[in-house]
Each structure stands twice: as structure tokens, then as C-alpha cells.
Amino acid sequence: MRKMRRKGLASMAVQTAETPTNPTTPAVDLGPAAALSCRECGHKVPLGPVFACEECFGPLEISYDFSAYDAEELRKRIEAGPANIWRYAPLLPVPADVATKPNINPGWTKLVKADNLARELGVTGGLYVKDDSGNPTHSFKDRVVAQALEAARAFGFTTLSCSSTGNLAGAVGAAAARAGFRSCVFIPHDLEQGKVVMAAVYGGELVGIEGNYDDVNRFCSELIGDPAGEGWGFVNVNLRPYYAEGSKTLAYEICEQLGWKLPDQLVVPIASGSQLTKIDKGLKELIELGLVEDKPYKIFGAQAEGCSPVSTAFKAGHDVVRPQKPNTIAKSLAIGNPADGPYVLDIARRTGGAVEDVTDEQVVDAIKLLARTEGIFAETAGGVTVGVTKKLIEDGVLDPSLTTVVLNTGDGLKTLDAVAGTGLTATIRPNLDSFREAGLA
Amino acid sequence: MRKMRRKGLASMAVQTAETPTNPTTPAVDLGPAAALSCRECGHKVPLGPVFACEECFGPLEISYDFSAYDAEELRKRIEAGPANIWRYAPLLPVPADVATKPNINPGWTKLVKADNLARELGVTGGLYVKDDSGNPTHSFKDRVVAQALEAARAFGFTTLSCSSTGNLAGAVGAAAARAGFRSCVFIPHDLEQGKVVMAAVYGGELVGIEGNYDDVNRFCSELIGDPAGEGWGFVNVNLRPYYAEGSKTLAYEICEQLGWKLPDQLVVPIASGSQLTKIDKGLKELIELGLVEDKPYKIFGAQAEGCSPVSTAFKAGHDVVRPQKPNTIAKSLAIGNPADGPYVLDIARRTGGAVEDVTDEQVVDAIKLLARTEGIFAETAGGVTVGVTKKLIEDGVLDPSLTTVVLNTGDGLKTLDAVAGTGLTATIRPNLDSFREAGLA
Numbered sequence: 063m064r065k066m067r068r069k070g071l072a073s074m075a076v077q078t079a080e081t082p083t084n085p086t087t088p089a090v091d092l093g094p095a096a097a098l099s100c101r102e103c104g105h106k107v108p109l110g111p112v113f114a115c116e117e118c119f120g121p122l123e124i125s126y127d128f129s130a131y132d133a134e135e136l137r138k139r140i141e142a143g144p145a146n147i148w149r150y151a152p153l154l155p156v157p158a159d160v161a162t163k164p165n166i167n168p169g170w171t172k173l174v175k176a177d178n179l180a181r182e183l184g185v186t187g188g189l190y191v192k193d194d195s196g197n198p199t200h201s202f203k204d205r206v207v208a209q210a211l212e213a214a215r216a217f218g219f220t221t222l223s224c225s226s227t228g229n230l231a232g233a234v235g236a237a238a239a240r241a242g243f244r245s246c247v248f249i250p251h252d253l254e255q256g257k258v259v260m261a262a263v264y265g266g267e268l269v270g271i272e273g274n275y276d277d278v279n280r281f282c283s284e285l286i287g288d289p290a291g292e293g294w295g296f297v298n299v300n301l302r303p304y305y306a307e308g309s310k311t312l313a314y315e316i317c318e319q320l321g322w323k324l325p326d327q328l329v330v331p332i333a334s335g336s337q338l339t340k341i342d343k344g345l346k347e348l349i350e351l352g353l354v355e356d357k358p359y360k361i362f363g364a365q366a367e368g369c370s371p372v373s374t375a376f377k378a379g380h381d382v383v384r385p386q387k388p389n390t391i392a393k394s395l396a397i398g399n400p401a402d403g404p405y406v407l408d409i410a411r412r413t414g415g416a417v418e419d420v421t422d423e424q425v426v427d428a429i430k431l432l433a434r435t436e437g438i439f440a441e442t443a444g445g446v447t448v449g450v451t452k453k454l455i456e457d458g459v460l461d462p463s464l465t466t467v468v469l470n471t472g473d474g475l476k477t478l479d480a481v482a483g484t485g486l487t488a489t490i491r492p493n494l495d496s497f498r499e500a501g502l503a
Numbered sequence: 504m505r506k507m508r509r510k511g512l513a514s515m516a517v518q519t520a521e522t523p524t525n526p527t528t529p530a531v532d533l534g535p536a537a538a539l540s541c542r543e544c545g546h547k548v549p550l551g552p553v554f555a556c557e558e559c560f561g562p563l564e565i566s567y568d569f570s571a572y573d574a575e576e577l578r579k580r581i582e583a584g585p586a587n588i589w590r591y592a593p594l595l596p597v598p599a600d601v602a603t604k605p606n607i608n609p610g611w612t613k614l615v616k617a618d619n620l621a622r623e624l625g626v627t628g629g630l631y632v633k634d635d636s637g638n639p640t641h642s643f644k645d646r647v648v649a650q651a652l653e654a655a656r657a658f659g660f661t662t663l664s665c666s667s668t669g670n671l672a673g674a675v676g677a678a679a680a681r682a683g684f685r686s687c688v689f690i691p692h693d694l695e696q697g698k699v700v701m702a703a704v705y706g707g708e709l710v711g712i713e714g715n716y717d718d719v720n721r722f723c724s725e726l727i728g729d730p731a732g733e734g735w736g737f738v739n740v741n742l743r744p745y746y747a748e749g750s751k752t753l754a755y756e757i758c759e760q761l762g763w764k765l766p767d768q769l770v771v772p773i774a775s776g777s778q779l780t781k782i783d784k785g786l787k788e789l790i791e792l793g794l795v796e797d798k799p800y801k802i803f804g805a806q807a808e809g810c811s812p813v814s815t816a817f818k819a820g821h822d823v824v825r826p827q828k829p830n831t832i833a834k835s836l837a838i839g840n841p842a843d844g845p846y847v848l849d850i851a852r853r854t855g856g857a858v859e860d861v862t863d864e865q866v867v868d869a870i871k872l873l874a875r876t877e878g879i880f881a882e883t884a885g886g887v888t889v890g891v892t893k894k895l896i897e898d899g900v901l902d903p904s905l906t907t908v909v910l911n912t913g914d915g916l917k918t919l920d921a922v923a924g925t926g927l928t929a930t931i932r933p934n935l936d937s938f939r940e941a942g943l944a
Contacts, residue, residue, distance in 0.1 A: 145586050145611065164618065166878055170586065172639075177605065178683065196637060198613075198878070200916070236878030242619065246943070251930050255923075260916060262925040265875035269943060270930040281933040288935055290944035434706035437607055437639070437677030475641070475701060475916040484703040489692050489711040492722040494729055502687065502710060503731035 313344025335402030441472030669698030754785025776843030882913030
């Protein structure tokens with residue numbers, strides 16, 4: 063058991079009772095999803111609530127059958143689809159009629175042309191902010207939860223659960239409520255009040271765990287192996303392969319919103335690293351499907367200095383990521399032992415990108431910079447990406463003459479403490495004399 | 504001056520220096536907007552930053568020239584437009600190229616089919632929630648501010664300003680930042696912390712006024728008449744006729760999202776009453792333009808008991824609204840002297856609707872009900888509309904067999920205090936024993 067635990071999620075690799083036996087004929091209808099495939103050894107298993115390879119304990123991911131698609135027809139089908147992630151149903155592990163089922167239908171958030179920010183940062187090639195605060199519970203987590211929910215439905219689960227740093231808790235609570243699932247969410251007991259209330263208000267179980275996010279995650283893995291966890295779909299554990307695919311929709315939307323073009327550079331936050339790896343997967347799929355022209359793109363990863371295991375490994379030239387104990391205001395990125403860290407390193411190096419980190423002070427400055435220039439109030443994670451973008455430009459690593467997309471994955475209202483110092487610039491009595499006395503005239 | 508003040512906003516009726524003289528040839532390009540027209544006496548003046556009739560001090564509103572439109576062509580043009588309010592540019596006081604200018608581009612928010620809530624309330628005819636928490640700063644105010652900003656640009660103003668109960672402050676701060684205006688926002692000094700920080704983070708002036716919203720509003724009217732207010736566009740005072748038109752987009756979107764059909768019943772919150780009157784205006788325009796079939800609809804107004812001047816007048820059969828001193832948790836609706844109150848009474852009576860109010864306790868219950876059933880976390884104003892809907896059904900006033908649309912105009916994260924009692928359902932140590940001890944297994 064010790065040895066398996068070192069492999070992380072691999073310890074609870076396969077729940078065979080739920081798994082059909084023939085990998086070529088999935089028993090569940092999840093659209094183009096054909097099988098689960100090991101990212102390490104390529105071993106394939108049928109679609110089911112499993113997340114680690116039975117052969118090598120590597121992480122499983124969805125493999126698809128896209129062979130029937132014609133690029134032009136597919137593009138038209140997508141463009142005629144709903145203004146949410148289900149427009150990309152042909153590219154996701156969901157049934158074709160997914161848009162008719164009760165779900166929170168996230169996505170198709172704004173890609174904001176950030177001309178004011180571009181001027182301040184000296185970007186001349188076009189700067190965009192993909193603003194996922196527009197999702198139903200105001201973070202990108204709605205994308206992955208909506209996916210996991212469809213898998214949970216397909217596998218007959220009745221409870222939707224997760225470990226969470228906060229944003230995910232709200233997304234799971236909301237999605238479960240809409241879709242008629244019971245929810246039970248596990249969070250570190252000391253989260254920001256806004257995230258706690260936002261998760262609790264949906265009426266599901268909300269359980270505080272005395273420990274940090276890694277402790278919460280370990281506990282959930284234990285619960286899955288226990289009879290008490292039967293019928294439970296943990297969106298980011300036993301449903302992780304499905305869940306993770308939701309991040310591909312960020313890549314799809316960015317390209318479609320750019321007029322079916324790849325950006326030259328993307329700056330993506332790193333928590334577990336899953337989002338960044340799936341954005342890369344999504345971009346590669348669009349190229350392979352002929353929906354965008356094949357050209358090089360660079361992916362940059364962004365971390366907070368107080369939780370920068372991937373950035374540290376990148377700078378040291380390492381292939382493995384050494385866990386850290388998180389200590390940063392960017393709690394939604396505070397995963398000290400990021401499961402996809404090594405894949406992030408691969409992608410940053412392969413595409414010519416980089417991984418960088420910024421201090422908490424730089425995070426706060428970047429939140430204010432984005433708000434002041436573009437009217438977008440970002441969560442601390444958005445401060446991390448904007449701050450890292452600034453730093454990478456100053457260091458000559460990010461090319462300001464190229465088209466650049468920066469992700470904001472959450473909402474400033476959930477991390478008000480970070481900017482609590484901002485407030486009234488003056489307090490006056492309701493008359494012109496008082497207005498003048500305050501120097502406002 | 505006393506007498507004029509009793510007419511409310513009329514005291515600062517006309518700023519002649521900014522106003523062109525020929526009502527048939529507007530000097531500014533605001534698309535189909537032809538003139539300003541008095542809602543009381545019909546007197547017309549050219550488009551300008553004026554808000555009250557020079558003849559009778561009645562409120563001015565935009566009159567349009569829609570004569571060139573063909574219904575089918577217009578419908579296609581709208582459907583081909585952007586996924587925001589500018590798809591309706593042909594029906595708004597904005598230039599045709601509005602979508603290319605820097606603005607926050609709100610709208611096209613979700614119309615959620617609320618089947619779970621319908622079951623709980625016994626609605627069989629189809630229940631929908633128009634969820635405006637999906638706007639850029641998470642309230643419907645982004646719609647009206649985006650409109651006012653275009654008017655401010657057309658009139659050459661350089662400062663964007665407002666009096667606000669909170670939501671508007673954030674919307675003005677964000678829009679001004681994006682569009683490159685200076686902003687100076689006036690709010691009651693004791694607002695919810697979330698709204699204060701959200702307004703302050705955009706970097707403009709944020710001035711607390713020692714008084715309630717009505718005091719803030721009065722002060723702004725004074726400032727407009729003073730040289731200190733020159734070049735200032737107060738979105739909800741001297742730009743009010745343009746600003747108010749933004750609410751029409753709620754009507755347009757609801758009908759388009761229902762497949763170009765009118766709903767049978769709408770439940771709309773009342774603060775100043777402007778939103779409700781403009782929704783009615785929008786619905787009537789769609790009928791007149793032939794974009795929807797002409798059939799009866801009923802509009803219901805919703806207030807909190809602690810600020811229910813319109814509801815009180817409706818129940819008493821009065822035509823005038825007697826001001827109240829607000830005392831409710833629904834601060835975004837806490838306007839004790841609602842400018843459009845009499846028009847709201849007219850509309851509720853003419854359409855066969857009603858105006859009702861609920862207690863703060865019912866507001867909180869309704870917030871939780873909506874969250875638990877639909878995964879939508881509403882601001883207190885959303886608790887008011889859902890609570891009033893429930894009450895109207897129970898009282899047999901709202902017909903549950905008809906298609907009903909309930910508005911949620913804001914976001915629960917901005918009024919966390921209202922549901923602060925919700926939180927963790929349990930706190931455990933990270934192991935299965937502790938999980939079982941807590942009765943969670």
C-alpha cells in the first residue's frame with residue numbers, strides 16, 4: 063500500500079464491478095469517447111469510473127473516435143450549437159443530446175480584447191483575457207464539473223462529491239442541485255468565507271476537513287475504496303478522466319473566438335496542472351481535425367511563489383516535481399503536489415513556453431492592474447496569470463509582438479481579502495461644501 | 504426651488520449648452536434614437552444629456568424611428584449579432600458600430616428552465632429564471648451602464664458617475680475602466696463590504712455619503728447643476744433616459760430565448776421601477792415590430808416588505824406612491840421614493856398583474872430555495888422575486904399553468920450576509936473513522 067500511495071491516485075486504480083469488459087464496445091453512451099487510455103503505457107480499458115491504469119498505475123485519459131468528422135461540417139455544427147460548452151459535444155465524452163439534460167451549462171465566456179492592459183504591458187501583437195468568471199458559479203470549475211456530472215449520470219451514481227480548494231465546491235453544489243444529485247463536498251476547514259457560503263447555499267453536505275487540500279484529497283481517495291463511498295462520483299478522483307476533459311473547451315473557445323485561429327502564446331494557471339495539459343490536448347485536436355491551421359504555439363504556466371513546485375522544477379531543469387507545502391493567497395492554485403506537474407513541464411518545454419511564479423504582492427498588484435485597465439475583477443488565480451505575464455514580458459521570455467491569451471479562471475468576489483485594502487477614497491456629507499472640502503471638485 | 508424639488512429629478516431639467524436645437528436632426532449618432540420625448544406631455548427635444556421636460560418637468564424617454572425595419576430581416580440581423588446586448592443595437596440608442604467600441608458588453612445571460620423550482624412551487628406551465636448574475640460585474644446594472652456609457656461618449660463626457668446602492672457602483676467602475684473614462688461613484692457609506700471593494704478595485708474615485716440612497720441621489724442632482732459637475736455623465740441622472748433603455752434588452756432576450764415568444768407572466772423586482780417599465784416598453788416594441796405574436800402578458804412587481812412603497816400603493820388602490828424609509832436586507836431594491844412607481848402601478852393594473860412584497864425572512868428562504876433547486880445563487884433581489892412568485896402562487900394571484908419568467912438581477916456573492924448562517928454541515932479529521940463518527944457514511 064505504501065508503494066502504491068507514492069503513485070498518488072493510482073492506489074484506487076480500478077473498480078472492476080462497474081466496468082464493462084470489452085474495450086471496443088462501451089456500455090455507456092458518452093458520444094465520441096471510445097475508451098480510457100493510459101497516458102504512460104497506452105493500455106486501453108472500457109469507459110468506466112476508473113482513473114489509473116491497471117497495468118502501470120499511470121493516469122487514464124479519454125481516447126476518442128473522431129474518424130467520421132469532416133472539418134467543414136463539424137465547424138458548422140459547432141457554430142450552430144448552444145452558447146455554452148455543449149456546442150463542442152462532438153469533441154467531448156458526452157452523449158449527443160447532452161444540451162437537453164439538466165446541467166449548469168457553463169462556457170462560451172468572453173474573450174476580452176484587452177487593449178488597455180496591452181498598452182500598459184507593451185504588448186503589440188494583440189492581448190486577450192479569457193474571462194471564466196462569467197461561468198455560472200464564476201470559475202472555470204463549472205466546465206469540468208459539467209463534464210463529470212454527465213459521466214456520473216452515465217455510470218448511475220447518485221451522489222456527486224469532490225475535494226476542493228473552494229471554487230470546485232460551489233460548482234459541484236450548484237451542478238448537483240440542478241441535476242437532482244445528492245452532493246457531499248470536502249474542503250479544508252479554513253477556506254475563505256465567500257467560498258464556504260457559496261458552496262453551502264446549494265443545500266448539499268459540506269464537510270470541513272482539518273488539514274490542507276492534499277489531506278482532503280487523500281481522504282477522498284480512501285473513501286472511494288470504502289463501502290461508504292459506494293454510488294459516489296468524486297468529480298476529481300474516480301471521474302477525473304471525464305472531468306479533466308472539460309478544460310479542453312477553453313482551448314476550443316479561445317480558437318473559435320479568435321476566428322478559428324490558434325493564439326501564438328497562452329498563459330495558464332497551474333494548480334494540479336490538469337487544465338494546462340488539457341488545453342494543449344484541445345489545441346492539438348483542433349489542428350488534427352483541420353479546424354485551425356497548424357502552426358506553433360507556446361504555453362506558459364503560472365504559479366504563485368508560495369506554491370511553485372512546477373515553476374521550481376522548470377527553472378532547475380528537472381523532469382520531476384518536488385512537492386511543496388503551500389503558503390499563498392492564491393488558494394485556488396495551492397496544490398503542493400500537482401498530479402500533472404511532469405506533463406506541464408513537458409508541454410512548456412516542447413512548445414517553447416516556460417513556467418514562472420510571482421509573489422503574493424505581485425498577485426494583488428496584478429488583480430488591481432487588470433481591474434483598472436479592463437474592468438475585470440479577477441480572483442487571485444487571475445492575478446497570478448496577469449502577474450506572470452507581466453514578469454515574462456519584462457524578462458524577455460514572452461514575445462509582446464505575438465498574439466497572447468491570458469486566462470482568468472475565477473472571480474474577485476471570492477477572494478475579497480486579497481484586495482481588502484481598497485475601499486472608499488473619501489467619505490462626505492451629502493452637500494457640495496463637503497464635496498469641495500474633500501478635494502473632489 | 505422647493506416646488507421643483509418635489510418633482511424629483513425635474514429640478515435640473517435642461518442643460519441647454521449641450522443641446523442641439525433642431526429635434527428632427529440629432530447632432531449625435533445614437534442609431535434609431537430620434538429624440539427625447541416627455542412621458543407626461545409628449546413634448547419632444549433633441550437628443551442630449553437631459554432627463555426632464557422643459558415644459559412640464561415630466562421624465563424624458565427615448566423615442567425611435569423604427570419605420571424602416573422589416574420584421575424578418577430584423578430578426579435575422581439580431582440572430583446574427585454578438586452574444587451580448589449589442590445584438591439589439593437596431594432597437595437601442597447606440598450607433599450601429601457599437602459592438603466595436605470598448606465597453607463591457609453585458610447581456611445574453613442565461614434563461615434557465617427551472618423545472619425543479621417549478622415542481623416545488625407547483626408551476627406546470629413552464630417556469631424560467633432570467634439569470635443576470637452572469638453579467639460582467641454580476642448584476643443587471645451592466646446593461647444600463649453599457650447604454651449610458653455610449654451616450655456619455657456621444658455627448659463628449661469624460662467622467663462617468665452615479666449614485667448607487669452598490670451594484671451600479673461596480674458596473675460604472677468596470678465600464679469606465681474598460682472605456683477609458685474617469686469614474687467617480689457615490690454610495691451610501693454603510694454598504695456591504697463586497698460591493699464596496701468591487702467598486703473600489705477598478706481604481707476610480709469611490710465616495711461614501713453619510714446618508715441613505717435617497718440622500719446620495721439628491722446630492723448628485725445638486726452636483727449636476729454645479730460647475731464642479733461639468734463634463735460629468737451621471738448614468739442614472741443626466742444620462743437616465745439612455746441608461747434606462749438598457750432594461751429593454753431583458754425583454755428582448757427573454758422573448759428571443761423563448762423562441763421569439765412572449766411569456767405569459769413576468770415577475771420583476773422594483774427599486775426605482777424603471778426596469779419594470781422598460782421591460783414593458785421592450786415587450787410592446789417587439790409586438791409592434793412583428794417580432795413576436797401579439798398576445799396578453801402580465802407583469803408582476805416584487806418588493807421587500809421593508810421597502811414596499813409601490814406594493815403598498817397597489818394594494819391600497821392608490822395612483823401615487825408614498826415614500827418610505829427603507830429597512831430591508833434587499834439593499835439593491837431599497838429606494839424609498841421610486842421615481843417610476845406610478846408607471847409601475849399603471850402597468851401592473853393594465854396587464855392584469857400585481858405588486859407584492861415579502862419579508863426579509865422570506866427573502867432568505869427564497870435565496871436558499873433557488874440555490875437548492877436550480878443551483879443559482881441569487882442576490883437578495885433575486886430572493887425577493889422568487890419569494891414574491893411563491894407568495895403570488897399560494898395566494899392564487901399568479902397562474903401556475905402559464906409560462907412564467909422570474910428575474911434574478913444580481914449575485915449572491917454580493918450579499919453573503921443574508922445567508923451567512925449557512926456553512927459547513929460537519930468538520931472532521933481526514934480519516935474514515937471521523938467521517939463515520941460524524942454520521943456521514
